[in-house]
Amino acid sequence: MLSCLISPTSGDALLLGDSIVSNPYAVKEKINVSPQETAVAPNLTIMENLILIAEIYGNDKKTARIKANEMISAFGLAEVERDMAKTLSGGMQRRLSIAMALISDPKILFLDEPTLGLDVLARRELWTAIEKLKGKITIILTTHYMEEAEALSDRIGIMSNGDLKAVGTAAELIAKTDAKNFEDAFVILASEGVVQ
Amino acid sequence: MKSMIFASRNSKELLRDPLNLAFSIGFPLAVLFLFHIIGTNVPESIFVIDSMAPGVAVFGLSFISLFSGTLISKDRTSSFLMRLFTTPLKASDYIVGYILPLLPMAIAQSAVCFIVSFFLGLEISMNVLLALVVLIPAAVLFIGIGLLVGSILNDKQVGGLCGALLTNLSAWLSGAWFDLSLIGGAFEQVAYLLPFAHAVDAARAAISGDYASIFPHLWWVIGYAVVILVVAIVIFRKKMHSDKV
Numbered sequence: 103m104l105s106c107l108i109s110p111t112s113g114d115a116l117l118l119g120d121s122i123v124s125n126p127y128a129v130k131e132k133i134n135v136s137p138q139e140t141a142v143a144p145n146l147t148i149m150e151n152l153i154l155i156a157e158i159y160g161n162d163k164k165t166a167r168i169k170a171n172e173m174i175s176a177f178g179l180a181e182v183e184r185d186m187a188k189t190l191s192g193g194m195q196r197r198l199s200i201a202m203a204l205i206s207d208p209k210i211l212f213l214d215e216p217t218l219g220l221d222v223l224a225r226r227e228l229w230t231a232i233e234k235l236k237g238k239i240t241i242i243l244t245t246h247y248m249e250e251a252e253a254l255s256d257r258i259g260i261m262s263n264g265d266l267k268a269v270g271t272a273a274e275l276i277a278k279t280d281a282k283n284f285e286d287a288f289v290i291l292a293s294e295g296v297v298q
Numbered sequence: 299m300k301s302m303i304f305a306s307r308n309s310k311e312l313l314r315d316p317l318n319l320a321f322s323i324g325f326p327l328a329v330l331f332l333f334h335i336i337g338t339n340v341p342e343s344i345f346v347i348d349s350m351a352p353g354v355a356v357f358g359l360s361f362i363s364l365f366s367g368t369l370i371s372k373d374r375t376s377s378f379l380m381r382l383f384t385t386p387l388k389a390s391d392y393i394v395g396y397i398l399p400l401l402p403m404a405i406a407q408s409a410v411c412f413i414v415s416f417f418l419g420l421e422i423s424m425n426v427l428l429a430l431v432v433l434i435p436a437a438v439l440f441i442g443i444g445l446l447v448g449s450i451l452n453d454k455q456v457g458g459l460c461g462a463l464l465t466n467l468s469a470w471l472s473g474a475w476f477d478l479s480l481i482g483g484a485f486e487q488v489a490y491l492l493p494f495a496h497a498v499d500a501a502r503a504a505i506s507g508d509y510a511s512i513f514p515h516l517w518w519v520i521g522y523a524v525v526i527l528v529v530a531i532v533i534f535r536k537k538m539h540s541d542k543v
Contacts, residue, residue: 105384109539127386135384139377143307145314150307157303158385186314202381212384 104242105135105212118209131159134208138215140195144188148179148198151187152205159206173201177231193224200231211235213243217250229254248285262292300387304395311369312399318365322407326358327414333475334418344477351415352501353474355408355433356494359440360460360468362404366444367456370396374537375452389535397441404437405430420505429504432512435519436497442527449534468494493522 103110104117106126114121120128134155142151152173156166174183177197182190187198196216203211216232217225232254235241245251251258252272260267260275268275268291272284281287312318330350337345344350373379382392412426420426443464447456469475472494478486489495496518503511 107380107383127388130384130386133384135381137377137381141377141381143311143378144372144376145311146307150310154303154307155385158300158382158387160386206385 105133106130132208133210133212134159134203134206135212136199136203136214136216138218140192140199142187142195142198142202145186147186148174148183148190151198151202155202156205169205173205177201191224193220193227196220196224196228197231200228204235208239210240210242213241215245216243217245217247225250248288251288252284260288260291267291301391301394301398304382304387304391305398308369308395309399309403312365312403315365321361322358322365322403323410325361326354326407326411329357330354330411330414330418342477344473344475347415347419348421348505349502350474351412351418351420352429352433352505353472353498355411355429355501356436356472356497357465357469357474358407358411359404359433359437359497360465362400362407362437362440363444363447363464364456364460365403366396366400366441367446367448367451367460368444368453370445370448371451371453371456374448383538389538392538393445393531393534396445397438400441400444401434401437404441405434408433408437423507425505425507428509429501432500432504432516433497435516435523436493436501439493439497439519439523439526442523442530445534446526446530449530449537467492471495472498474498493519 104115104122106122106129110123114123116122117129118132120132122129143154146154149167149170152170153163153166156169157163161169174180177200179194179198179201182194187195190198200213200216203213213232217228220228229250232241232243236254236256243251243254256271257269258272258275259269268278270278272287275287275291276284279287279290281290333345333350333354334347337347337350344353370379373382387395408430412420412429416422444456444460447459451459471478471489471492473489474494478489478495496515500512500515500519503509503515
């Protein structure tokens with residue numbers, strides 16, 4: 103809903119002052135999304151995928167290429183920049199997907215389960231990349247991995263059955279539930295529906 | 299302008315898939331050569347190149363639905379389209395972006411069919427250029443079918459529907475492979491309620507220089523093309539705002 107994919111049945115939300123209901127295209131200019139699936143153009147090269155997204159966000163060809171090169175460098179994709187996206191490993195595709203989400207210089211970045219299906223090494227690499235972004239842009243990350251939420255997030259919102267059950271830091275949520283660790287705190291909050 | 303950026307991406311996706319080229323160019327040409335060989339042994343008017351080439355051209359266009367449908371369907375199921383729906387692209391950018399690259403592909407495909415037909419005896423004349431123009435509504439119709447099925451079905455279903463059913467419908471019910479009047483009756487009536495036979499007859503009329511006979515048939519094709527395209531656009535736009543892309 104916040105990424106303007108679906109409209110709310112009622113109410114509204116403002117993202118950096120723009121309404122998702124009355125001005126979704128202004129919102130879309132400020133955000134970018136890396137979906138749960140890698141969502142890359144399979145028969146385009148890594149470079150072409152990045153340029154495509156940069157141009158869609160209004161960059162001219164020259165600027166798009168400069169930004170694509172920056173992303174390729176930042177995400178360690180230089181060796182495969184001329185390869186078609188469909189030939190990349192799952193971890194590399196995920197990196198490309200996040201690079202595509204960042205190339206538009208979003209003020210708010212949505213990462214939907216960014217490490218789903220990745221092995222431990224690829225997951226840690228991605229964590230490092232996400233941690234580097236902290237402090238520069240707002241990141242809204244959805245995950246089913248509690249250790250990921252705890253390691254990466256400044257604030258955690260726990261959702262269950264479409265309801266926001268609690269919001270706080272990992273330490274605050276653990277303290278609130280008298281749990282031994284964050285996973286236990288999540289189970290208590292999600293299953294018992296403790297509302298903050 | 300953004301629609302052109304998206305169209306460029308779609309062109310690359312389509313042209314870099316070798317199966318697309320094999321089916322769009324190779325398969326119709328194989329059918330053309332096969333019919334030519336049959337025609338040298340069986341003196342049927344349907345196998346005369348003037349009659350055969352337009353029929354095979356329309357049959358070849360049916361593969362355009364398969365390509366466009368598969369591309370759109372894969373974009374949906376891989377979440378690539380969902381990613382794009384969060385960008386500043388507008389509905390018109392998607393529709394133009396999907397349709398635009400396919401039109402020159404369809405015209406090129408028909409042109410290749412006619413050029414090869416020259417070597418099999420088709421007379422080189424301006425009527426062939428006219429036939430290419432007459433086939434444009436049929437191309438739009440098949441592109442519209444692809445947009446429609448790609449918006450609602452997954453790529454395997456698109457393969458079944460467009461790759462098997464539609465190509466067979468456009469072959470058997472178009473009069474491309476045999477004279478529909480040979481069967482006659484309800485079969486012929488049904489065939490002429492659909493646009494495929496009209497597309498073939500319009501192109502044949504253009505090739506033969508019987509200009510007066512083009513438009514009665516072409517209206518059928520244009521009518522179907524407009525209706526299918528409008529329905530496809532409405533459904534695609536609805537999908538854009540649906541929670542199930």
